[in-house]
Amino acid sequence: MFKQIASILMCAAIIGCAKGNMQQAETINIAGSTAFQPFAEKLAEEFMSAHPDVRVNVQGGGSAVGIQSVQSGVVQIGMADLVTLPKEAEGLNSIVAAKDAIVIAVHPDNKIDNLSLQQIQDVFSGKVNSWEQLGGEKGEKGEKKTIAVVSREEGSGTRNSFHDLVLKGVQLSPHALIQNSTGAVKMMIQTDPSAIGYITHGVVTPDVKAVAIDGIAPSLKNIKAGKYNVVRPIFLLTKGELQGKAKEFIDFILSPQGQKTIADNGLLPVK
Amino acid sequence: MLKPIFWEQVMKKVLFIGTAITVFILFFIILYILKNGLPVVDLEFLLSSPKDFGRAGGIFPCIVGTIVLTLVAIVIATPLGVGTAIYLTEYTKKGRLISIIRFGTECLAGIPSIIFGLFGFVLFVVYLGLGWSILSGGLTMTFMILPTIIRTSEEAIKSVPNSYREVSLSLGGTKWQTIVNVVLPSALPGIVTGIILGVARSIEETAVVIFTAGSVLRIPTSLFDSCRTMSVHFYILAREGISMENAYGTAAILVITILLINMFAYWLMHRLMAKYS
Amino acid sequence: MKSKENLIQFGLLLTALSTIAILLLIALFIFQEGLPIILKVGISGFICGSHWSPQQGQFGIFPMIIGTAWITVGALLVSLPLSMSCAIYLSEFSTAKVRAILKPIIELLAGIPSVVYGFIGMVILFPMVRNYFGGTGPCVLSASIILGIMILPTITSIALDSLRAVPYSFREGSLALGATRWQTIRMVVLPAAKSGILSGIILGVGRAVGETMAVIMIAGNSVIIPNSFLDPVRTLTANIALEMNYAIGDHRQALFATGIVLFITIMILNVVANTIARGGVKE
Numbered sequence: 068m069f070k071q072i073a074s075i076l077m078c079a080a081i082i083g084c085a086k087g088n089m090q091q092a093e094t095i096n097i098a099g100s101t102a103f104q105p106f107a108e109k110l111a112e113e114f115m116s117a118h119p120d121v122r123v124n125v126q127g128g129g130s131a132v133g134i135q136s137v138q139s140g141v142v143q144i145g146m147a148d149l150v151t152l153p154k155e156a157e158g159l160n161s162i163v164a165a166k167d168a169i170v171i172a173v174h175p176d177n178k179i180d181n182l183s184l185q186q187i188q189d190v191f192s193g194k195v196n197s198w199e200q201l202g203g204e205k206g207e208k209g210e211k212k213t214i215a216v217v218s219r220e221e222g223s224g225t226r227n228s229f230h231d232l233v234l235k236g237v238q239l240s241p242h243a244l245i246q247n248s249t250g251a252v253k254m255m256i257q258t259d260p261s262a263i264g265y266i267t268h269g270v271v272t273p274d275v276k277a278v279a280i281d282g283i284a285p286s287l288k289n290i291k292a293g294k295y296n297v298v299r300p301i302f303l304l305t306k307g308e309l310q311g312k313a314k315e316f317i318d319f320i321l322s323p324q325g326q327k328t329i330a331d332n333g334l335l336p337v338k
Numbered sequence: 339m340l341k342p343i344f345w346e347q348v349m350k351k352v353l354f355i356g357t358a359i360t361v362f363i364l365f366f367i368i369l370y371i372l373k374n375g376l377p378v379v380d381l382e383f384l385l386s387s388p389k390d391f392g393r394a395g396g397i398f399p400c401i402v403g404t405i406v407l408t409l410v411a412i413v414i415a416t417p418l419g420v421g422t423a424i425y426l427t428e429y430t431k432k433g434r435l436i437s438i439i440r441f442g443t444e445c446l447a448g449i450p451s452i453i454f455g456l457f458g459f460v461l462f463v464v465y466l467g468l469g470w471s472i473l474s475g476g477l478t479m480t481f482m483i484l485p486t487i488i489r490t491s492e493e494a495i496k497s498v499p500n501s502y503r504e505v506s507l508s509l510g511g512t513k514w515q516t517i518v519n520v521v522l523p524s525a526l527p528g529i530v531t532g533i534i535l536g537v538a539r540s541i542e543e544t545a546v547v548i549f550t551a552g553s554v555l556r557i558p559t560s561l562f563d564s565c566r567t568m569s570v571h572f573y574i575l576a577r578e579g580i581s582m583e584n585a586y587g588t589a590a591i592l593v594i595t596i597l598l599i600n601m602f603a604y605w606l607m608h609r610l611m612a613k614y615s
Numbered sequence: 616m617k618s619k620e621n622l623i624q625f626g627l628l629l630t631a632l633s634t635i636a637i638l639l640l641i642a643l644f645i646f647q648e649g650l651p652i653i654l655k656v657g658i659s660g661f662i663c664g665s666h667w668s669p670q671q672g673q674f675g676i677f678p679m680i681i682g683t684a685w686i687t688v689g690a691l692l693v694s695l696p697l698s699m700s701c702a703i704y705l706s707e708f709s710t711a712k713v714r715a716i717l718k719p720i721i722e723l724l725a726g727i728p729s730v731v732y733g734f735i736g737m738v739i740l741f742p743m744v745r746n747y748f749g750g751t752g753p754c755v756l757s758a759s760i761i762l763g764i765m766i767l768p769t770i771t772s773i774a775l776d777s778l779r780a781v782p783y784s785f786r787e788g789s790l791a792l793g794a795t796r797w798q799t800i801r802m803v804v805l806p807a808a809k810s811g812i813l814s815g816i817i818l819g820v821g822r823a824v825g826e827t828m829a830v831i832m833i834a835g836n837s838v839i840i841p842n843s844f845l846d847p848v849r850t851l852t853a854n855i856a857l858e859m860n861y862a863i864g865d866h867r868q869a870l871f872a873t874g875i876v877l878f879i880t881i882m883i884l885n886v887v888a889n890t891i892a893r894g895g896v897k898e
Contacts, residue, residue, distance in 0.1 A: 131860065141464065213750075248578060251579075346795040363767075421626070439632065445881075448821045452852045452877070485634070544729065572728070572731070
């Protein structure tokens with residue numbers, strides 16, 4: 068019995084290795100920013116339908132994983148959505164593939180449509196903690212309706228960008244609820260009428276309401292015109308100059324067709 | 339004397355209510371998932387690929403991913419686990435080494451999955467350069483299910499009556515021949531039970547798989563491909579709010595699989611116990 | 616022939632040592648990755664520091680330790696009454712047939728994926744907590760209820776086994792002296808099964824401390840020392856799983872260091888459970 072198991076194991080390992088080696092030339096691994104991941108998956112799908120001999124593996128993991136895995140060679144392309152790249156990304160080539168607006172979102176039932184930058188800072192720092200103070204509704208029984216602030220986890224690219232672009236040095240309240248993905252933040256907002264959080268523009272749907280900042284709504288028009296300026300770059304990182312299919316993939320992302328895919332799904336094209 | 343009898347009645351009722359609540363919770367969870375999930379499930383859901391990140395379409399790649407990842411773990415963990423069980427039951431008298439090994443097994447069983455995830459990520463994904471792959475995930479999972487297989491196999495081997503061994507040895511069989519020809523076949527249902535419980539463990543695990551096997555939503559073609567298991571798919575669908583219907587559907591499939599696996603394991607265990615008692 | 620037998624025995628010994636090897640390997644990797652930051656910050660600074668803000672160089676995990684403790688105690692408060700009721704009822708009052716059916720059914724609870732528990736907490740518990748207790752939903756209370764249900768099968772099944780292991784003669788002696796069944800349970804059976812039950816509870820605690828995915832989904836993950844059962848908290852496990860994706864440099868090391876604290880905690884719990892269980896056997 069053991070001999071059989073051992074031989075099966077060996078076979079599996081050998082087949083696995085052979086296949087792995089055989090495919091290495093045609094596989095592109097890309098990992099990093101969860102904000103750009105859905106777009107990368109879509110781009111990968113299109114690229115693969117044009118190049119059936121190539122497999123593009125898209126992993127999330129976050130910007131740090133993107134940077135680390137490019138540095139260590141686990142992937143050829145890393146994705147990072149930080150306003151400024153950390154020192155760990157030194158020596159990597161960076162290409163801006165798209166731009167992304169960050170949107171302040173609340174529950175659709177919330178009466179608030181507009182907040183000033185000051186008000187947003189007060190809410191996220193915990194200085195203001197009821198919707199009433201912002202001109203919103205009281206609770207059903209007239210009680211104070213506390214604001215549930217939802218933020219991303221420490222280190223997140225979206226969080227860092229939000230701190231840089233909106234909070235500007237104001238400390239986030241420690242009572243803020245922490246979720247570790249854009250989708251999870253959105254889930255919190257759409258299920259809790261008292262919640263407020265920030266998500267990328269690309270994932271806004273009617274399930275949540277995007278709030279205008281100082282009267283400027285985060286519409287595609289305003290973002291493109293540069294009026295709504297809570298916008299951050301999305302980087303593609305590579306180690307040295309890329310060769311072959313990986314380079315072709317990046318070229319595809321930057322091509323008019325790739326940029327159109329990006330724009331169609333809610334991000335801002337760079338070209 | 340009224341008082342003790344009164345207490346007896348009260349306590350009996352209280353304990354009964356506690357038991358009833360527990361059973362109710364279990365049925366509630368299972369029925370809730372099935373009620374919301376089963377309407378989505380049909381053959382197409384099982385056999386088609388997801389579209390639009392899982393918003394539409396089925397879960398076929400996740401089923402394949404789950405099966406392959408589990409197979410890798412089982413194929414490696416079974417010989418290790420059964421071998422350890424044989425050594426612990428057949429070859430050793432009590433000793434320091436044995437108590438250390440047994441303690442190690444207990445500890446391994448108690449280690450939180452997130453630690454296995456961290457470890458698998460550093461060792462397999464980064465250090466050995468396997469990347470997020472079925473191999474990384476399967477190897478990490480091997481370590482997680484090893485204690486289950488060891489413990490269940492040990493119990494099964496112990497339950498084989500000594501007279502069986504004596505007959506074989508007195509007929510001139512060596513120790514190893516006795517183990518292979520007499521002990522293991524008799525203990526087989528128990529060993530299989532352990533393997534099945536290991537399968538269940540690797541199907542339900544989420545954190546470890548995300549850390550080591552990644553979450554690429556495609557049918558894997560080699561052991562070096564990343565895959566997404568059903569649990570991970572459910573987690574991502576539900577947590578990111580991608581599609582509640584498909585999340586419930588996936589959960590229903592998960593719960594049914596786990597139910598069947600557990601029932602099968604108990605049936606086997608029951609057979610083994612009936613055989614020797 | 617003899618040498619072949621010896622070879623097999625040696626091979627099996629190596630196999631048996633694999634668990635120890637794995638355990639050491641895990642410890643080695645986790646410590647290697649996490650120890651530098653602990654040494655840099657200092658053990659007391661890391662464990663007793665109350666500020667966690669890795670990007671500003673603050674690495675205190677005290678709120679997470681307290682958070683883990685709150686949730687674990689809460690889970691025990693939820694779980695103990697139910698699991699002990701189950702164990703005692705099934706062992707002492709129910710018929711053998713009911714026991715044979717219910718025990719595997721309760722153990723089934725352990726097989727349901729933890730993400731499913733987390734999800735149930737999100738969709739069913741959050742609105743309930745919001746309506747009856749106020750707050751936002753994710754909090755110590757929600758997490759305690761879900762974790763309490765998750766550790767039910769562990770405690771129930773071990774407690775049941777140790778109650779069944781009490782020799783029947785103990786009960787007969789007590790009943791013959793005129794004691795009622797409840798008096799017999801309270802004064803004879805429970806004390807005799809004490810160590811087994813206790814080690815079951817400790818293993819349940821281990822499971823609660825180690826749970827990750829369900830906790831992330833329902834505990835709220837704020838890094839604060841909770842004042843009430845309605846405050847959100849972050850556990851040690853949640854800290855690792857939440858931030859691992861984006862952690863670089865010291866931050867990453869600090870998460871592995873969180874893993875070290877978790878690893879040591881679980882090891883201590885295992886040793887205690889083991890010692891208690893062994894003490895029971897000797898009696």
